[in-house]
Amino acid sequence: MTTPIIQTQGLTRDFKKTRAVDGLTLAIQPGELFGLVGPDGAGKTTTLRLLAGLLDITEGGATVAGFDLARQPESIKPHIGYMAQQFSLYAELSVLENLQFFAEIYDVSPADLAERTERLLTFAGLTEFEHRRADHLSGGMQKKLALACTLIHEPEILLLDEPTTGVDPVSRREFWNILTELHLDGTTIIVSTPYMDEADRCSRVGLMYAGRLVICDTPQKIRAQLHGEMIELLPDDWQTAKALTENLPGVLEVQTYGEALHLLVDSGKKRLPQIKRALTKGKISFRSARLAPVRMEEAFISLIRRLEE
Amino acid sequence: MTTRPTNPMPAIVAHDLTKRFGDFTAVDGINFEVRRGEIFGFLGPNGSGKTTTIRMMLGLLAPTTGSVEVLGMTVDGDTAKIRPRVGYMSQRFSLYNDLTVLQNLRFYGAAYGLNNAELEIRIREALDMAGLEGRENARTKDLSGGWRQRLALSAAILHRPETIFLDEPTAGVDPISRRAFWDLLYKLVAEGVTVFVTTHYMDEAEHCHRLAFIQRGRIIAYGSPAEIKERMMRGQVLELAPSNAAKAVKTLRAAQQAGRIPLEEIELYGSLVHVVAPQVKKHQRAIRAELQKAGIHAGQMSLIEPSLEDVFIACMKH
Numbered sequence A: 001m002t003t004p005i006i007q008t009q010g011l012t013r014d015f016k017k018t019r020a021v022d023g024l025t026l027a028i029q030p031g032e033l034f035g036l037v038g039p040d041g042a043g044k045t046t047t048l049r050l051l052a053g054l055l056d057i058t059e060g061g062a063t064v065a066g067f068d069l070a071r072q073p074e075s076i077k078p079h080i081g082y083m084a085q086q087f088s089l090y091a092e093l094s095v096l097e098n099l100q101f102f103a104e105i106y107d108v109s110p111a112d113l114a115e116r117t118e119r120l121l122t123f124a125g126l127t128e129f130e131h132r133r134a135d136h137l138s139g140g141m142q143k144k145l146a147l148a149c150t151l152i153h154e155p156e157i158l159l160l161d162e163p164t165t166g167v168d169p170v171s172r173r174e175f176w177n178i179l180t181e182l183h184l185d186g187t188t189i190i191v192s193t194p195y196m197d198e199a200d201r202c203s204r205v206g207l208m209y210a211g212r213l214v215i216c217d218t219p220q221k222i223r224a225q226l227h228g229e230m231i232e233l234l235p236d237d238w239q240t241a242k243a244l245t246e247n248l249p250g251v252l253e254v255q256t257y258g259e260a261l262h263l264l265v266d267s268g269k270k271r272l273p274q275i276k277r278a279l280t281k282g283k284i285s286f287r288s289a290r291l292a293p294v295r296m297e298e299a300f301i302s303l304i305r306r307l308e309e
Numbered sequence B: 001m002t003t004r005p006t007n008p009m010p011a012i013v014a015h016d017l018t019k020r021f022g023d024f025t026a027v028d029g030i031n032f033e034v035r036r037g038e039i040f041g042f043l044g045p046n047g048s049g050k051t052t053t054i055r056m057m058l059g060l061l062a063p064t065t066g067s068v069e070v071l072g073m074t075v076d077g078d079t080a081k082i083r084p085r086v087g088y089m090s091q092r093f094s095l096y097n098d099l100t101v102l103q104n105l106r107f108y109g110a111a112y113g114l115n116n117a118e119l120e121i122r123i124r125e126a127l128d129m130a131g132l133e134g135r136e137n138a139r140t141k142d143l144s145g146g147w148r149q150r151l152a153l154s155a156a157i158l159h160r161p162e163t164i165f166l167d168e169p170t171a172g173v174d175p176i177s178r179r180a181f182w183d184l185l186y187k188l189v190a191e192g193v194t195v196f197v198t199t200h201y202m203d204e205a206e207h208c209h210r211l212a213f214i215q216r217g218r219i220i221a222y223g224s225p226a227e228i229k230e231r232m233m234r235g236q237v238l239e240l241a242p243s244n245a246a247k248a249v250k251t252l253r254a255a256q257q258a259g260r261i262p263l264e265e266i267e268l269y270g271s272l273v274h275v276v277a278p279q280v281k282k283h284q285r286a287i288r289a290e291l292q293k294a295g296i297h298a299g300q301m302s303l304i305e306p307s308l309e310d311v312f313i314a315c316m317k318h
Helices: A044-051 A073-079 A095-105 A110-124 A139-150 A169-184 A219-225 A238-245 A268-281 A296-308 B050-057 B101-111 B116-130 B145-156 B175-190 B202-207 B225-232 B245-257 B280-293 B308-317
Strands: A006-015 A018-028 A033-037 A059-064 A080-083 A157-161 A188-193 A204-209 A212-217 A229-235 A251-257 A260-265 A286-292 B012-021 B024-034 B039-043 B065-070 B086-089 B163-167 B194-199 B210-215 B218-223 B236-240 B265-269 B272-277 B301-304
Touching: A006 A044, A018 A044, A018 A059, A018 A212, A033 A044, A033 A169, A044 A059, A044 A080, A044 A157, A044 A188, A073 A080, A080 A139, A095 A110, A095 A139, A110 A139, A110 A169, A139 A157, A139 A169, A169 A188, A169 B245, A169 B265, A169 B308, A204 A219, A204 A296, A212 A219, A212 A296, A219 A296, A229 A238, A229 A268, A238 A251, A238 A260, A238 A268, A251 B175, A251 B202, A260 A268, A260 A296, A268 A286, A296 B175, B012 B050, B024 B050, B024 B065, B024 B210, B024 B218, B039 B050, B039 B175, B039 B202, B050 B065, B050 B163, B050 B194, B086 B145, B101 B116, B101 B145, B116 B145, B116 B175, B145 B163, B145 B175, B175 B194, B175 B202, B202 B308, B210 B225, B210 B308, B218 B225, B218 B308, B225 B308, B236 B280, B245 B265, B245 B272, B245 B280, B272 B280, B280 B301
Parallel strands: A033 A188, A033 A204, A080 A157, A157 A188, B039 B194, B039 B210, B086 B163, B163 B194
Antiparallel strands: A006 A018, A006 A059, A204 A212, A229 A260, A229 A286, A251 A260, B012 B024, B012 B065, B210 B218, B236 B272, B236 B301, B265 B272
């Protein structure tokens, strides 16, 4: 085990009466692509802002890139790139000018700037738009420019707060391709997202709920925590099929997906033939009934519901 | 047994529906049909024309050319006939934050012209349907996003509309509340209501019976989720569980760039790798060999079903 690049110990932050982050203990290894997921208000943004040294700690502590967050926040800054949810680009400046502006803030030398600008523009697919004003870029391109600005000082650690929210699917996919490249090059990335499907792209995922980190593991292991298996059923009439299957033994939950039903059962092998028989007996025709992989979202919802009980 | 009567007349029909604002074409000659009693999803990125389309269907905005029929009536300037039969939940639910749940519902009921006795019955039904019983006297501003959204839906269906229009109802709502909201929509559909819903969450597409995907004012995919996957997805997705996923992605991308394996996409998913290509299975041997050369054990490979997002991305790229 290498030394973690980020290590928090009971990290806590209060806002008036609310405890936004509640005793967060987490170790991130260098080079991890760590996903922070959870409902709105769970504490994702506050966690990222704390790690970026932008907020004071109420209790607990953390080290980031070997520096103490409370005592040496200024030493941490050169090592991190933080992209806020509403990252402020300068609307009336061009793509190039925005990059130059951020390079000045971070004291990037002109020689480094010239070399990095070319590389970052290619990387972000913005080369042909270098003279376009930031406010004339599409939402997806603005996000990519914001990321390029965040990368101008070549930080080892990236803290990205919901970088793909409100971005169209193609831009979202491109953005993830860029993150993958950075991850493959060894950058440590913590990225928050409201999209459960993005959790699958991370090497490890932390689920925050009411300020706490309630689950933290690889996507595969989180799925495996779900008790039960999923059967996907395509009936001709989902309403009657739902009414019938809900009450069958071993069926824990029935979810509707358009005309399909997802049945969470205690044992797929045991229940699949029983369910098929019950449908046939009830004269409910179906096109297919098969074991299907559990989606990340289903795993999370099921785990959160268990926490609420 | 299927005994539900089906109404053969569609709930909504759009004919070459077009809306221009100056030089900008927001909606560009779209055609679609929404059947009675289905959840029809209207998906697309921000600014693709979803809200403009809804506003034309409600008669709030006149089409530049083309037309739209709702419940058999052509929508024109005279919305008086249609309004009592449709419900609308806008993007920013127009609830009064200082009023309680009950006061908001009474306000909307009165606006729809329901008399007191009728209104009290409807309010009970709506509260029961939305699971808001026990919160009648809560102030709207004290409700969480998920509960406010259910209240907005209750207000939109008080007058028992046949068709409801929901504009991004789940934006900014957490996944559990989103799931509960979809369960409510299924309840309404079971009672014969037609639901037209817009969203930019691709994963919600799978919840719709049929859908249209709109990009820059044009429909680029249309049908049930299963049909769209079957018809539109050119490539197949192969999932690999190699010994070193990050290194495997680098290796395969290098092989792709060198033209050794014609793969369309190579993506890292945690410790797994997804590769996309037409008839991807025939590249299995080459993939295995390429990885072996780099000292990576390819591990298990299996074809997986593409997500609707995979399909849309494939359509948008071609």
